Amino acid sequence: MRARGFSVRELALILLLLAVVVVVAVRLIDLRTRLLVVEKEGPGLGGVLEAAVRAFSRDLEGAGRGGVIPGEAIRPVEDNTTARDFSRYRDAAGVPVAVRAGTDQIGLRGVIRSSLLALGPSRGPDGTSVADQIRRDASSVDLRASAPRQDGDHAEELPSVIERLGGGTPRGKRFFLVADSSGRYAVALVLKWSPSRISARALDLVLDFTDREAIGLNPRGEANAALALGELVSGGLLDDLVWFVAQGAEGRPPDYVVTSDPDSMRFPHPYLAVARFAGDDRWEIARVGEDVEDFQVAWGLAGAGDALTWRGDTAGSPAPRAAELVDPAGRSVLRALKIALAAKSENRYVRGDGPRPPADLPPLLNAPLAGSLPGAEPVGWDPAESRRILFERASREAQLSPRAPAAAAPR
Secondary structure: OOOOOOOHHHHHHHHHHHHHHHHHHHHHHHHHHHHHHHHOOOOOHHHHHHHHHHHHHHHHHHHHOOOOOOOOOEEEEEOOOOOOOOOEEEEOOOOEEEEOOOOOEEEEEEOOOOOOEEEOOOEOOOOOEHHHHHHHOOOOEEEEEEOOOOOHHHOOHHHHHHHHHHOOOOOOOOEEEEEEOOOOEEEEEEEEEEEOOOOOOEEEEEEEOOOHHHHHOOHHHOOOHHHHOOOEEEEEEOEEEEEEEEOOOOOOOOOOOOOOOOHHHHOOOOEEEEEEEOOOOOEEEEEEEEOEEEEEEEEEEEOOOOOEEEEOOOOOOOOOOHHHHEOOOOOEOEEEEEEEEEEEOOOOOOOOOOOOOOOOOOOOOOOOOOOOOOOOOOOOOOOOHHHOOOOOEEEEEEEEOOOOOOOOOOO
Protein backbone atom coordinates (compact mmCIF):
# COMPACT_ATOMS: atom_id res chain seq x y z
CA MET A 1 0.00 0.00 0.00
CA ARG A 2 1.14 3.61 -0.78
CA ALA A 3 1.96 5.77 2.23
CA ARG A 4 -0.38 8.69 2.87
CA GLY A 5 0.77 12.32 2.09
CA PHE A 6 2.59 14.08 -0.76
CA SER A 7 5.92 13.46 -2.27
CA VAL A 8 8.48 16.25 -2.34
CA ARG A 9 7.88 16.72 -6.07
CA GLU A 10 4.11 16.97 -5.62
CA LEU A 11 4.49 19.44 -2.75
CA ALA A 12 6.83 21.65 -4.78
CA LEU A 13 4.39 21.66 -7.72
CA ILE A 14 1.47 22.64 -5.48
CA LEU A 15 3.46 25.47 -3.89
CA LEU A 16 4.48 26.73 -7.33
CA LEU A 17 0.88 26.78 -8.53
CA LEU A 18 -0.22 28.61 -5.37
CA ALA A 19 2.52 31.21 -5.87
CA VAL A 20 1.36 31.85 -9.45
CA VAL A 21 -2.25 32.25 -8.30
CA VAL A 22 -1.23 34.70 -5.54
CA VAL A 23 0.91 36.81 -7.91
CA VAL A 24 -1.90 37.02 -10.48
CA ALA A 25 -4.44 37.93 -7.79
CA VAL A 26 -2.19 40.67 -6.35
CA ARG A 27 -1.63 42.13 -9.83
CA LEU A 28 -5.36 42.21 -10.54
CA ILE A 29 -6.16 43.78 -7.17
CA ASP A 30 -3.40 46.40 -7.62
CA LEU A 31 -4.62 47.27 -11.14
CA ARG A 32 -8.24 47.52 -9.99
CA THR A 33 -7.18 49.74 -7.08
CA ARG A 34 -5.25 52.10 -9.37
CA LEU A 35 -8.16 52.33 -11.78
CA LEU A 36 -10.55 53.11 -8.93
CA VAL A 37 -8.24 55.84 -7.66
CA VAL A 38 -8.39 57.58 -11.04
CA GLU A 39 -12.14 57.06 -11.42
CA LYS A 40 -12.82 58.52 -7.97
CA GLU A 41 -10.45 61.45 -8.62
CA GLY A 42 -8.48 60.73 -5.50
CA PRO A 43 -4.76 61.43 -5.19
CA GLY A 44 -4.08 60.21 -8.75
CA LEU A 45 -4.41 62.06 -12.05
CA GLY A 46 -7.97 63.18 -11.34
CA GLY A 47 -6.94 64.53 -7.94
CA VAL A 48 -4.13 66.58 -9.47
CA LEU A 49 -6.50 68.16 -11.98
CA GLU A 50 -9.19 68.82 -9.38
CA ALA A 51 -6.70 70.59 -7.10
CA ALA A 52 -5.45 72.67 -10.04
CA VAL A 53 -8.97 73.78 -10.94
CA ARG A 54 -9.64 74.82 -7.34
CA ALA A 55 -6.39 76.80 -7.12
CA PHE A 56 -7.05 78.60 -10.40
CA SER A 57 -10.66 79.31 -9.38
CA ARG A 58 -9.48 81.02 -6.17
CA ASP A 59 -7.11 83.28 -8.09
CA LEU A 60 -9.80 84.04 -10.67
CA GLU A 61 -12.23 85.02 -7.92
CA GLY A 62 -9.62 87.32 -6.39
CA ALA A 63 -8.89 88.98 -9.73
CA GLY A 64 -12.58 89.72 -10.21
CA ARG A 65 -12.76 91.71 -6.97
CA GLY A 66 -9.14 92.88 -6.88
CA GLY A 67 -9.70 96.52 -7.83
CA VAL A 68 -8.14 96.45 -11.32
CA ILE A 69 -9.99 97.66 -14.42
CA PRO A 70 -11.71 95.11 -16.68
CA GLY A 71 -9.52 93.95 -19.53
CA GLU A 72 -6.45 94.00 -17.30
CA ALA A 73 -7.73 92.05 -14.30
CA ILE A 74 -8.31 88.91 -16.41
CA ARG A 75 -6.60 88.86 -19.77
CA PRO A 76 -5.13 86.54 -22.39
CA VAL A 77 -1.34 86.58 -22.28
CA GLU A 78 -0.57 84.22 -25.14
CA ASP A 79 -2.76 82.01 -27.29
CA ASN A 80 -1.77 78.44 -28.07
CA THR A 81 -0.46 79.22 -31.55
CA THR A 82 3.07 80.02 -30.35
CA ALA A 83 6.07 78.12 -31.64
CA ARG A 84 8.49 76.06 -29.57
CA ASP A 85 10.16 77.98 -26.70
CA PHE A 86 8.49 81.25 -27.73
CA SER A 87 7.69 82.36 -24.18
CA ARG A 88 9.95 82.19 -21.14
CA TYR A 89 9.82 83.51 -17.59
CA ARG A 90 12.98 84.14 -15.55
CA ASP A 91 12.65 82.86 -12.02
CA ALA A 92 14.08 84.56 -8.93
CA ALA A 93 17.52 83.07 -9.65
CA GLY A 94 17.44 84.32 -13.24
CA VAL A 95 16.92 80.84 -14.72
CA PRO A 96 14.54 80.88 -17.71
CA VAL A 97 11.45 78.67 -17.46
CA ALA A 98 10.07 77.84 -20.90
CA VAL A 99 6.34 77.65 -21.64
CA ARG A 100 5.22 74.40 -23.23
CA ALA A 101 4.30 74.98 -26.87
CA GLY A 102 0.64 74.64 -27.84
CA THR A 103 -0.70 75.64 -24.42
CA ASP A 104 -2.51 78.79 -23.31
CA GLN A 105 -1.41 81.45 -20.84
CA ILE A 106 -3.77 83.66 -18.85
CA GLY A 107 -2.92 86.71 -16.75
CA LEU A 108 -4.66 87.74 -13.51
CA ARG A 109 -3.94 91.09 -11.88
CA GLY A 110 -5.25 92.75 -8.74
CA VAL A 111 -5.33 92.37 -4.97
CA ILE A 112 -5.83 88.63 -5.33
CA ARG A 113 -4.19 86.58 -2.60
CA SER A 114 -4.82 88.95 0.28
CA SER A 115 -7.75 91.16 1.18
CA LEU A 116 -8.22 94.85 0.45
CA LEU A 117 -7.24 97.01 3.43
CA ALA A 118 -8.66 100.33 4.61
CA LEU A 119 -6.42 103.36 4.06
CA GLY A 120 -6.41 106.15 6.56
CA PRO A 121 -6.13 108.48 8.14
CA SER A 122 -4.89 109.91 4.85
CA ARG A 123 -2.30 112.14 6.47
CA GLY A 124 1.46 112.02 6.52
CA PRO A 125 3.69 112.82 9.52
CA ASP A 126 3.49 116.54 8.76
CA GLY A 127 -0.30 116.54 8.37
CA THR A 128 -0.43 116.66 4.58
CA SER A 129 -2.83 114.36 2.75
CA VAL A 130 -1.51 111.40 0.77
CA ALA A 131 -2.75 113.04 -2.45
CA ASP A 132 -0.74 116.17 -1.59
CA GLN A 133 2.32 114.06 -0.79
CA ILE A 134 2.07 112.38 -4.19
CA ARG A 135 1.88 115.73 -5.99
CA ARG A 136 4.82 117.05 -3.96
CA ASP A 137 7.10 113.99 -4.18
CA ALA A 138 5.60 110.77 -5.57
CA SER A 139 8.83 108.86 -4.96
CA SER A 140 8.40 108.71 -1.16
CA VAL A 141 4.84 108.69 0.17
CA ASP A 142 3.82 107.72 3.72
CA LEU A 143 0.68 105.63 4.05
CA ARG A 144 -1.13 103.75 6.80
CA ALA A 145 -3.21 100.66 6.01
CA SER A 146 -5.40 98.77 8.45
CA ALA A 147 -7.69 95.73 8.53
CA PRO A 148 -11.35 96.79 8.08
CA ARG A 149 -12.38 94.94 11.23
CA GLN A 150 -10.98 92.31 13.56
CA ASP A 151 -13.79 89.78 13.68
CA GLY A 152 -14.98 86.92 11.54
CA ASP A 153 -13.20 86.23 8.27
CA HIS A 154 -11.18 89.45 8.47
CA ALA A 155 -9.34 88.67 11.69
CA GLU A 156 -6.18 87.46 9.91
CA GLU A 157 -6.06 90.02 7.08
CA LEU A 158 -3.21 92.16 8.40
CA PRO A 159 -0.97 89.28 9.57
CA SER A 160 -1.32 87.66 6.14
CA VAL A 161 -0.27 90.90 4.43
CA ILE A 162 2.72 91.27 6.77
CA GLU A 163 3.71 87.68 6.00
CA ARG A 164 3.51 88.39 2.28
CA LEU A 165 5.61 91.55 2.64
CA GLY A 166 8.28 89.72 4.57
CA GLY A 167 8.26 86.57 2.44
CA GLY A 168 9.39 85.90 -1.07
CA THR A 169 12.87 85.99 -2.49
CA PRO A 170 15.52 88.55 -1.43
CA ARG A 171 15.41 90.02 -4.95
CA GLY A 172 11.63 90.14 -5.10
CA LYS A 173 9.84 93.48 -5.10
CA ARG A 174 6.40 94.12 -3.66
CA PHE A 175 3.83 96.41 -5.27
CA PHE A 176 0.88 98.11 -3.56
CA LEU A 177 -2.38 99.26 -5.15
CA VAL A 178 -4.20 102.30 -3.75
CA ALA A 179 -7.71 103.40 -4.77
CA ASP A 180 -9.78 106.50 -4.07
CA SER A 181 -13.51 106.85 -3.46
CA SER A 182 -14.16 107.38 -7.20
CA GLY A 183 -12.60 104.05 -8.17
CA ARG A 184 -9.40 105.51 -9.59
CA TYR A 185 -6.28 103.60 -8.63
CA ALA A 186 -2.51 103.60 -9.01
CA VAL A 187 0.29 101.18 -8.20
CA ALA A 188 3.46 101.90 -6.21
CA LEU A 189 6.61 100.05 -5.25
CA VAL A 190 6.84 99.27 -1.52
CA LEU A 191 10.05 100.90 -0.26
CA LYS A 192 9.59 100.32 3.46
CA TRP A 193 7.01 98.82 5.77
CA SER A 194 6.58 98.21 9.49
CA PRO A 195 3.77 97.44 11.95
CA SER A 196 2.28 100.71 13.16
CA ARG A 197 3.32 101.98 16.58
CA ILE A 198 -0.09 103.58 17.02
CA SER A 199 -2.38 100.63 16.32
CA ALA A 200 -1.86 96.87 16.42
CA ARG A 201 -4.24 96.58 13.47
CA ALA A 202 -2.35 99.00 11.22
CA LEU A 203 0.66 98.93 8.93
CA ASP A 204 2.88 101.87 7.97
CA LEU A 205 4.25 101.93 4.42
CA VAL A 206 6.53 104.13 2.34
CA LEU A 207 5.59 103.95 -1.36
CA ASP A 208 7.24 105.00 -4.61
CA PHE A 209 4.75 105.86 -7.37
CA THR A 210 7.53 106.80 -9.81
CA ASP A 211 9.03 103.31 -10.12
CA ARG A 212 9.09 102.25 -13.78
CA GLU A 213 7.68 98.78 -13.16
CA ALA A 214 4.96 100.11 -10.86
CA ILE A 215 3.90 102.57 -13.57
CA GLY A 216 3.63 99.65 -15.99
CA LEU A 217 1.06 98.11 -13.62
CA ASN A 218 -1.10 101.27 -13.58
CA PRO A 219 -4.39 101.23 -15.53
CA ARG A 220 -3.38 101.18 -19.20
CA GLY A 221 0.19 101.85 -18.04
CA GLU A 222 -0.54 105.55 -17.45
CA ALA A 223 2.48 107.38 -16.05
CA ASN A 224 0.45 110.00 -14.12
CA ALA A 225 -2.27 107.77 -12.67
CA ALA A 226 -1.22 108.61 -9.10
CA LEU A 227 -1.55 112.37 -9.70
CA ALA A 228 -5.27 111.99 -10.46
CA LEU A 229 -6.08 110.30 -7.14
CA GLY A 230 -8.41 111.88 -4.63
CA GLU A 231 -9.00 110.83 -1.03
CA LEU A 232 -7.73 107.25 -0.70
CA VAL A 233 -10.04 104.67 0.80
CA SER A 234 -8.63 101.21 0.10
CA GLY A 235 -5.52 99.37 -1.02
CA GLY A 236 -3.64 96.12 -0.90
CA LEU A 237 -0.71 94.08 -2.13
CA LEU A 238 -0.92 93.75 -5.89
CA ASP A 239 -0.51 90.35 -7.54
CA ASP A 240 0.38 90.11 -11.21
CA LEU A 241 0.02 86.42 -12.04
CA VAL A 242 0.41 84.30 -15.17
CA TRP A 243 -0.87 80.72 -15.28
CA PHE A 244 0.83 78.46 -17.80
CA VAL A 245 2.27 74.98 -18.43
CA ALA A 246 6.05 74.83 -18.06
CA GLN A 247 7.98 72.68 -20.49
CA GLY A 248 9.92 70.99 -17.70
CA ALA A 249 13.50 69.80 -17.48
CA GLU A 250 14.91 67.80 -20.36
CA GLY A 251 14.43 64.07 -19.93
CA ARG A 252 17.16 61.52 -19.39
CA PRO A 253 17.20 57.73 -18.99
CA PRO A 254 15.03 55.99 -18.01
CA ASP A 255 12.54 58.75 -18.94
CA TYR A 256 14.10 59.44 -22.32
CA VAL A 257 16.15 57.03 -24.40
CA VAL A 258 17.87 58.93 -27.21
CA THR A 259 18.22 55.97 -29.55
CA SER A 260 14.61 54.82 -29.53
CA ASP A 261 12.22 57.44 -28.11
CA PRO A 262 10.30 60.11 -30.08
CA ASP A 263 11.52 63.68 -29.75
CA SER A 264 8.56 64.66 -27.54
CA MET A 265 10.02 62.46 -24.79
CA ARG A 266 12.83 64.99 -24.33
CA PHE A 267 10.54 66.78 -21.86
CA PRO A 268 8.62 63.98 -20.16
CA HIS A 269 7.49 65.88 -17.03
CA PRO A 270 5.80 69.22 -17.86
CA TYR A 271 3.95 70.89 -15.00
CA LEU A 272 1.25 73.48 -14.38
CA ALA A 273 2.81 76.66 -12.99
CA VAL A 274 1.79 80.10 -11.77
CA ALA A 275 4.29 82.95 -11.99
CA ARG A 276 4.01 86.06 -9.80
CA PHE A 277 5.80 89.19 -10.98
CA ALA A 278 8.59 90.19 -8.59
CA GLY A 279 10.19 93.07 -10.50
CA ASP A 280 13.44 93.28 -12.48
CA ASP A 281 11.95 90.92 -15.07
CA ARG A 282 11.90 88.16 -12.43
CA TRP A 283 8.99 85.93 -11.46
CA GLU A 284 8.33 83.82 -8.39
CA ILE A 285 7.23 80.56 -10.00
CA ALA A 286 5.23 77.93 -8.10
CA ARG A 287 4.47 74.41 -9.31
CA VAL A 288 0.73 73.74 -9.04
CA GLY A 289 0.34 70.34 -10.73
CA GLU A 290 3.01 67.82 -11.70
CA ASP A 291 2.80 66.09 -15.10
CA VAL A 292 0.08 68.46 -16.34
CA GLU A 293 0.88 68.70 -20.05
CA ASP A 294 -1.94 70.85 -21.43
CA PHE A 295 -3.86 73.95 -20.29
CA GLN A 296 -6.43 75.61 -22.55
CA VAL A 297 -8.72 78.59 -21.94
CA ALA A 298 -11.96 79.59 -23.71
CA TRP A 299 -13.61 82.98 -23.22
CA GLY A 300 -17.38 83.47 -22.89
CA LEU A 301 -18.32 87.04 -23.88
CA ALA A 302 -21.70 88.71 -23.46
CA GLY A 303 -23.91 88.11 -26.49
CA ALA A 304 -27.51 88.86 -27.37
CA GLY A 305 -29.78 88.51 -24.36
CA ASP A 306 -28.31 85.98 -21.95
CA ALA A 307 -26.40 84.14 -24.67
CA LEU A 308 -22.63 83.77 -24.60
CA THR A 309 -20.29 84.19 -27.54
CA TRP A 310 -17.41 81.77 -27.03
CA ARG A 311 -13.88 82.41 -28.24
CA GLY A 312 -11.13 79.80 -28.15
CA ASP A 313 -13.48 76.88 -27.48
CA THR A 314 -13.11 75.04 -30.78
CA ALA A 315 -10.29 74.25 -33.20
CA GLY A 316 -9.18 77.36 -35.08
CA SER A 317 -11.04 79.78 -32.76
CA PRO A 318 -8.52 82.33 -31.39
CA ALA A 319 -8.58 83.93 -27.97
CA PRO A 320 -9.85 87.52 -27.81
CA ARG A 321 -7.54 90.49 -27.42
CA ALA A 322 -7.60 92.27 -24.05
CA ALA A 323 -9.34 95.26 -25.65
CA GLU A 324 -12.23 93.00 -26.70
CA LEU A 325 -13.02 92.13 -23.07
CA VAL A 326 -14.59 95.54 -22.38
CA ASP A 327 -17.37 97.53 -24.05
CA PRO A 328 -16.99 101.19 -25.17
CA ALA A 329 -17.99 102.36 -21.67
CA GLY A 330 -15.20 100.33 -20.06
CA ARG A 331 -17.47 97.64 -18.60
CA SER A 332 -16.41 94.02 -18.69
CA VAL A 333 -18.10 91.79 -21.27
CA LEU A 334 -16.40 88.66 -19.92
CA ARG A 335 -19.09 86.45 -18.42
CA ALA A 336 -17.46 83.02 -18.19
CA LEU A 337 -14.28 81.06 -18.71
CA LYS A 338 -13.77 77.46 -19.65
CA ILE A 339 -10.51 75.89 -18.63
CA ALA A 340 -9.38 72.45 -19.74
CA LEU A 341 -6.39 70.53 -18.43
CA ALA A 342 -4.79 67.20 -19.26
CA ALA A 343 -2.42 65.25 -17.02
CA LYS A 344 -0.30 62.19 -17.72
CA SER A 345 0.98 59.55 -15.35
CA GLU A 346 4.54 59.84 -14.13
CA ASN A 347 5.68 56.55 -15.65
CA ARG A 348 5.26 55.23 -19.19
CA TYR A 349 3.00 52.30 -19.86
CA VAL A 350 4.72 48.92 -19.74
CA ARG A 351 3.18 45.78 -21.22
CA GLY A 352 1.52 43.89 -18.40
CA ASP A 353 0.55 47.02 -16.45
CA GLY A 354 -3.11 46.43 -17.25
CA PRO A 355 -5.42 47.59 -20.05
CA ARG A 356 -3.54 49.44 -22.79
CA PRO A 357 -4.25 53.20 -22.48
CA PRO A 358 -5.51 55.00 -25.60
CA ALA A 359 -2.83 56.25 -27.97
CA ASP A 360 -4.45 59.70 -28.23
CA LEU A 361 -6.76 61.99 -26.28
CA PRO A 362 -9.06 64.32 -28.23
CA PRO A 363 -7.60 67.88 -28.35
CA LEU A 364 -8.86 70.19 -25.59
CA LEU A 365 -10.87 73.25 -26.70
CA ASN A 366 -8.78 74.92 -29.47
CA ALA A 367 -5.52 73.07 -28.81
CA PRO A 368 -3.49 72.32 -31.94
CA LEU A 369 -3.71 68.82 -33.37
CA ALA A 370 -0.80 66.54 -32.54
CA GLY A 371 1.90 66.97 -35.15
CA SER A 372 0.66 70.36 -36.38
CA LEU A 373 2.93 72.49 -34.16
CA PRO A 374 6.51 71.51 -33.30
CA GLY A 375 6.92 70.86 -29.59
CA ALA A 376 3.17 70.78 -28.87
CA GLU A 377 2.69 67.03 -29.18
CA PRO A 378 1.60 65.02 -26.14
CA VAL A 379 4.58 63.51 -24.34
CA GLY A 380 5.59 60.34 -26.14
CA TRP A 381 3.74 61.14 -29.37
CA ASP A 382 5.22 60.17 -32.73
CA PRO A 383 3.79 60.35 -36.28
CA ALA A 384 4.18 56.58 -36.47
CA GLU A 385 1.67 55.06 -34.06
CA SER A 386 3.86 52.00 -33.52
CA ARG A 387 6.60 54.24 -32.05
CA ARG A 388 4.39 56.16 -29.62
CA ILE A 389 5.11 55.90 -25.90
CA LEU A 390 1.84 55.41 -24.02
CA PHE A 391 0.81 56.91 -20.69
CA GLU A 392 -2.32 56.82 -18.60
CA ARG A 393 -3.97 60.22 -19.04
CA ALA A 394 -6.91 62.14 -17.61
CA SER A 395 -8.53 65.43 -18.61
CA ARG A 396 -10.75 67.89 -16.77
CA GLU A 397 -12.87 70.75 -18.06
CA ALA A 398 -14.57 73.36 -15.88
CA GLN A 399 -16.66 76.45 -16.57
CA LEU A 400 -16.07 79.32 -14.16
CA SER A 401 -17.83 82.65 -13.73
CA PRO A 402 -15.43 85.46 -12.77
CA ARG A 403 -16.79 88.21 -10.57
CA ALA A 404 -17.08 91.30 -12.79
CA PRO A 405 -16.55 94.81 -11.37
CA ALA A 406 -19.84 96.55 -10.63
CA ALA A 407 -19.05 99.69 -12.62
CA ALA A 408 -16.69 100.98 -15.25
CA ALA A 409 -13.36 102.28 -14.02
CA PRO A 410 -12.90 106.07 -14.42
CA ARG A 411 -11.02 107.10 -17.52
